Amino acid sequence: MTVGNTTTQRSADATATGAAVDIDEVAVRFRTKKKDVTALRDVSVRIEPGEFVAIVGASGCGKSTLLKLVSGLLRPSSGQVRLHGEDVRGPRRDIGYVFQRAALLEWRTARRNILLQAEMRGMPKAQARQRADELIAMTGLTGFEDAYPNELSGGMQQRVALCRALLHRPPVLLMDEPFGALDALTREQMNVELRRIWRETGTTVLLVTHSIAEAVYLANRVIVMTPRPGTVAEVIDVDLPVERDYGQTMSAPEFARATGRIRDLLGATTTAE
């Protein structure tokens, strides 16, 4: 699985050798009372530093499971997961995680929710505050720093969650349907912003999504997964320019080709073969 995309060469952390994320022949089986369920099988993915990779697939195909494996929240039944060449054994600290729900602490203001990351890690206070201010400005949260989560809209809450995930400059950002609960308009705005933030931070991003358009607009590569037991059906290289205007991208022929191919893979599995 070679990467022919030039954008991956603009990686910020040139020090990291080899793949940012290396998933090698991984399988996950859950044992319930009645039967064994195979959530994932034969999954091998290699993600270079600085890449933006989206994962799409039907509900229950193990997309989220894949992110849990990379973060170390879940251990594979077989196979190996490596993060920057290191075996993932337990929960990893060198990642940022964004869930579908913002998962904010309602007794903390936006800023203090972001700083939770620093408190848990024991980061130097002044440095953390400065970084938080940077991120607040970058995500357009300025003016809402002292608002409580219940005073923020869904999009704003998700921005806070994103800031919190980026506070410690993680080399890898994992996003599990981060915009799934937002309305279509806010979602498009967030897509544009995430693309910009990714380019500014140079983080490796792994994004799980249900939206094919979102996946193709944002990612360099899209991993399409089969229904349970989930495995990689195909990896689509998105041949769009680095500079992606939302409107222009939507009407680009390459966008239509990529989304069409993914739709074929996801929808008509009977005719795809």
Next chain:
Amino acid sequence: MAAQSTIEQPERTTAPAGATASATRRPGGAGTGLLRFARNTWRPAAVLVAILLVWWVVTAAELVKPYLVPSPGTTLDVVLAQPGYFTHHTWITTYETVLGFAIAILVGVLSAVVMVYSPTVEKSLYPLLLFAQVIPKIAIAPLFIVWLGFGLSPKVVVAVLMAFFPIVISTVTGLKSIDPEMLQLSATMGAGPAQTFRKIRFPAALPHLFAGLKVAATMAVTGAVVGEFVGANEGLGYVILQANGNLDTPTLFAGLIIMSLLGVILFVVVELLEYLVMPWHASRRTDAATTTM
């Protein structure tokens, strides 16, 4: 920067109206909180006055015999005639109640934490807890008198027993209802169990805990009085029992009213505490146009 502002513009308008305004209002929220409290209390106060009025009319018109239901005036006179007597006994019951309540909070919260973190402890302790709860306190109170004598301790023990259960149940529920994603997030932040508990799990359980505390506060009063009924030579329970024996209904009524007031005051104190500890929660509750008082 220009591109950024065009993006965030529509977002701002979808944000709840006055989001920034309410954020700045927050630090000075205590004053408005008390005002809100007053606004919420006038209705029950009016009902109370109405009940007093009915009571007064019934007794003034002599619809019932005075030795069965004394007038509000007579009841008040009884208290004013021996202020030291009532103050002393009220203090005793207050002491037993508050001490029992405090011990119940300490033991209740601690055992809830242990139970949540250790399923083994939970499985072995839960049936015992339930057993301790369903056993009628009035039935085991004499046993505590036998064990601990006529002093304050058996009353405190009964108060603890009564108040303990709602606190444990509510704290366990609160600690368990944490969003699992919040715990996973905490793990990726490299937080240990103690840090996760202090910064995430316990604060998240506070609304449940306070619901339990409010129930427990009223139970603690009942517990102390039940303890006094079984065997005591001081306290409001003793006053009521004595008055009942002498068919001294004015004293009986006075004791009952003071006892109820004690429970109400303790409840209100817990509620004020709740407001002070969780202003975020209280504000959200009033936003939803629901009030407790």
